[in-house]
Amino acid sequence: MQHHQDSIDVFVERASQDPEVIGIVLDGSVAAGTERPDSDVDLCLVLTPEAFATAWKRHRLSYVERDGITYPGGYYDIKVASSDYLRRAAECGDEPMRASLLHARVLWSRDDELAGLIAAVPLLPDHVWEQRMASFIAQLRLHGGYFLRQAAEHHNSYLSHHAAVHMVGAGGRALLALNRTLFQGQKYLDQTLAGLDRIPVGYAEAARAALDDPGIATGTRYRDLLESFHAWPLTEDETLSTFVRDNELGWFTGRAPAEYA
Incomplete structure (x- = not known):
C-alpha cells in the first residue's frame, strides 16, 4: 500500500546515511503482500559487527520506532542483525527465524552479498x-x-x-x-x-x-x-x-x- 511504501522510503533515506548500517531488509506482511491498511512495517537493520555487538549489550536487538511513519497508528518494528548473524541463521537458525525472512527483500545495502545471505536463511535440506x-x-x-x-x-x-x-x-x-x-x-x-x-x-x-x-x-x-x-x-x-x-x-x-x- 502506498502509505507503507511512503513510510519505507522515509526510513531508508534516513537509515542509509548511518555508517553503522550496512543493509536494510523488509520482511513481514508488507514484504509478503498480505498487509492490512494498519499493518506495521517490519524491517531488519543489518549492522556492522561492532554496532551489532553494542546493540546486543544494550538490549537493542528489537525495538519500535514511529519517527517517519506516514499513517495513523503505524510503526516500524525493527530487528537488528549482522552478516555473521545471518550466516549463522542459515546454518542453524530456528524455524521462526527462517520463516521471518521467507519473503524478505533487500531495500538498500552496502554489501553485494547481503541478498544471497537473506535468501539462504529460509532454506532447509x-x-x-x-x-x-x-x-x-x-x-x-x-x-x-x-x-x-x-x-x-x-x-x-x-x-x-x-x-x-x-x-x-x-x-x-x-x-x-x-x-x-x-x-x-x-x-x-x-x-x-x-x-x-x-x-x-x-x-x-x-x-x-x-x-x-x-x-x-x-x-x-x-x-x-x-x-x-x-x-x-x-x-x-x-x-x-x-x-x-x-x-x-x-x-x-x-x-x-x-x-x-
Whole structure:
C-alpha cells in the first residue's frame, strides 16, 4: 500500500546515511503482500559487527520506532542483525527465524552479498526435514500415549493438559515438516496447517477435541489419525531414544529441543 511504501522510503533515506548500517531488509506482511491498511512495517537493520555487538549489550536487538511513519497508528518494528548473524541463521537458525525472512527483500545495502545471505536463511535440506518429522513423531507418540495415560492414572490435570498441548503441537510440526513448510510461531500454527496440501481429513476437529477434552480417548484418536496418514521415518523401537535425545539431553548435545528449533 502506498502509505507503507511512503513510510519505507522515509526510513531508508534516513537509515542509509548511518555508517553503522550496512543493509536494510523488509520482511513481514508488507514484504509478503498480505498487509492490512494498519499493518506495521517490519524491517531488519543489518549492522556492522561492532554496532551489532553494542546493540546486543544494550538490549537493542528489537525495538519500535514511529519517527517517519506516514499513517495513523503505524510503526516500524525493527530487528537488528549482522552478516555473521545471518550466516549463522542459515546454518542453524530456528524455524521462526527462517520463516521471518521467507519473503524478505533487500531495500538498500552496502554489501553485494547481503541478498544471497537473506535468501539462504529460509532454506532447509530434505534430510533436515526428515529428521524433524522423526523428532516430532516421537513427541507425538510419547505425549499422546505414555504421558496422557500417566495423567489419567494419577488424576493429574496439569499433566493431561501439558501432554495434549505438546502432542498437538508435535503433530502439527510433523505435518509442517512433511509439507516442507516452516513453523512461523505458535499463533500461526492453525492457519498454516489449514493451508497445507497434505493434511489428514478431519485434522482440525481431532486437534480441537484433544485440546478441549484432553484424555486417553481424544489423544488416541488424534495420534491414530496422524500415524495412519503417513509412513513416518521413525520406527516404534526408535521412538523412546529419539524422544530422550531430542528433549532431555540438550545439556549433553548442545542442541535445543526440536520444539524450539
